[in-house]
Amino acid sequence: MAEFSFSDLETIIRDRAHSGDPDSWTAKLFARGIDKAAQKLGEEAVETVIAAVQGDRQGLVSESADLIYHWLVVLGLSGVPLSDVLKELESRTGRSGIAEKASRPQG
Numbered sequence: 001m002a003e004f005s006f007s008d009l010e011t012i013i014r015d016r017a018h019s020g021d022p023d024s025w026t027a028k029l030f031a032r033g034i035d036k037a038a039q040k041l042g043e044e045a046v047e048t049v050i051a052a053v054q055g056d057r058q059g060l061v062s063e064s065a066d067l068i069y070h071w072l073v074v075l076g077l078s079g080v081p082l083s084d085v086l087k088e089l090e091s092r093t094g095r096s097g098i099a100e101k102a103s104r105p106q107g
């Protein structure tokens, strides 16, 4: 099987978003807007955390998939392409997280 990527899922979400298909969860989320999609993203994040702390390996896989799907929906609804996030991640490579935090302007 060819490797499935976040980019493939972003394309599926973009195609389904305005499909008008009454059976499409993606179309439903896009119709309901950012508040509902962001709420679902938060719920999936919490469910992922619960699976992790409970040591529920299969649950962690499943909830992580739900989380990533809803995260991509929120990006799509916000007009932020996945490539912007990947560029940001790429710009951080080679720099430790602790050094990055220390370089932030003091608030």
Ligand SMILES: N=c1c2ncn([C@@H]3O[C@H](COP(=O)(O)OP(=O)(O)OP(=O)(O)O)[C@@H](O)[C@H]3O)c2ncn1[C@@H]1O[C@H](COP(=O)(O)O)[C@@H](O)[C@H]1O
Binding pocket: 012, 013, 016, 023, 024, 025, 026, 027, 065, 066, 069
């Ligand atoms: N990866 C996903 C995906 N992950 C989770 N979900 C849906 O997310 C929804 C939310 O799940 P929950 O159990 O939290 O829902 P719920 O608790 O009943 O929701 P509430 O009523 O409480 O709001 C479910 O309907 C899941 O099926 C997904 N729906 C779609 N995809 C991908 O998007 C594609 C297109 O899907 P449709 O747009 O539905 O055709 C699919 O083929 C998949 O590739």
